[in-house]
Amino acid sequence: MSQRVLVTGAAGFIGFSTARKLLARGDAVVGFDSVNDYYDPRLKRARLAELDRLAAGSGCDWRFVEADLADRPALDRVFSEASFDRVIHLAAQAGVRHSLTHPESYVSSNLVGFANMLEVCRNAKVPHLTFASSSSVYGANRKVPFSEHDGVDHPIQLYAATKRSNELMAHAYSHLFQLPVTGLRFFTVYGPWGRPDMAYYSFAEKILAGQPIALFNHGRHSRDFTFIDDIVEGVVRASDRIAPADPGFDPVRPDPATSSAPFRIFNIGNGRPVELKHYVEVLEEALGKKAVIELKPMQIGDIEDTLADVSAIEAELGYRPTTTVEEGIAAFAEWFFAYRRRLAG
Template identity: 65%
Template sequence: MKVLVTGTAGFIGFHTAIRLLERGDSVVGFDVVNDYYDVALKEKRLEILADKARGTNAGYSFIRANLADPSAVGRAFEEHRPDRVIHLAAQAGVRYSLENPQAYVESNLTGFTNILEACRAFEVEHLTYASTSSVYGANRTMPFSEHHDVDHPLQFYAATKRANELMAHAYSHLFRLPTTGLRFFTVYGPWGRPDMALFLFTRKILEGEAIPVFNHGNHTRDFTYVDDIVEGVVRVNDTPAEADPDWDAHQPDPASSDAPFRIYNIGNNAPVKLMEYIEAIEEALGIKAKLDLLPLQPGDVPDTYADVRELADAVDYRPQTPVKEGVRRFVDWYRGYYDV
């Protein structure tokens, strides 16, 4: 099939596009390639994608444009006529949303509206899009379930991603557009984002600097290796959302609908304490970290833990990568990429 993947210069979008090309799908990449973090890293991902496409003889094209520009999005759909869309582009980062909320409005709200409109206009078979575990916000019931209330976000980033879920439902209801939202839980791995903990900690430990450890290391996170995430994304893309015949308007389930709409958690289902994660990095590097213990940051969620039973039932999702193994693979990539 032909799949339009937004955010292909980004971490998860890059890996997803690689996976689709490897199995023979035609991929249309879309990314503005902004400078939120190292542009050279993004350009290298795009270079590898183009090389992969040549090596597999799969159809591949790339559009460098802004999702907030409705004419650019419309032209992409008009020219390429994708069968399905995997929307992974977004302004990411929990803490950055405290500094520059307007960036989240442009990318996460305006950009997503343009994707929804194009999917409707060109009768796309299925829209799969990225949400986040951050939508669980003030909820402390563990593990997080798609059936829980998610109306108490703790930062603007989470609020925009929750808005995406509601916007998708409206289009599923009004236009019968099949949409599936995936709530990602702390994705890590090779080619990751420099603002994420694993990347930041690895760099600082190698340079002999102290690493910032918020909440004095008492966080737990459902760290999920990128290959496991991508396998789930691709399986969901292959399984268009359908209306739930048992959905009850008098007792509405937020995870499904009488429209072709679904929400799933996608995580490792095995939370790890932040200090154990740091120990895995130390072991992979062979270097002891210097710690700068700090209080909980504004907007941070103390713990995350994904209940993934719904996704397992729907597409046989089974994460395979232990944290120590995933961290080792990242460190091996980091040393090779930066010649450390």
């Protein structure tokens, strides 16, 4: 049966891709986004135009609301105009580096905005809220692969701290008000329609322009690069399955990933780490041009290696990522060249 779904961050990379998949399967979707200028709003508008085109061509029920999560009356109006079977909350102020210089935007979007979302979902008795967390919550933890069952009490930048705060806030609402909530820790998402502030996108721009790219930690970082289609498959599967309480939850030895409340945390990753140097080699091949590389030491706030333990989401939701880095980067490059032509023309 089709559902009515609110997708926040619908002009963003993952939000747009999630809304597109929901529309393609026949769901009614309301998108919500402030369309801010953290990166070029033309890309955000192009994503929204693509959703408009898809909805017009298929007759899907699609509506977009341009507003800020910190604007509680705007959120209240959205919930007064429609009831939702699911809420997928993907809006947030993203970016690790940006959080070092603009902490106030993370407080407004990721803390105040998320508190507003929890309140409206509670009041509207939404059957299930799914929200975006991040692999950055693992912070100073060096045990890999990262497991949802591990502690995450040592974030190393404000962005990660706000995402961990979201998980704690969500659990409190789930416990107090029996609001079913699932949090998803994303691992280095990439692909077509991606964010220009992400490394692979900025690398592509610089490689084609003949400008040097900086590989921090001398390119020895490894990342669990996860293709956007695999991420979205996990998001939709998680949203469809309402988070249950864990009947085996032990309050003496509490599991961070589950609860006696209807609350669940999942990693969504690829489960296969790729060294940054190799990732750049694949990007060079797809772009048809060699990079000018500058090797630099570790940046403050960076996690050295990431690798997701995805056994829980595989076992419970049947999630299995299928896209190799070579396939994913080729798909990104094809879109990237087409989008550049669109901007130039």
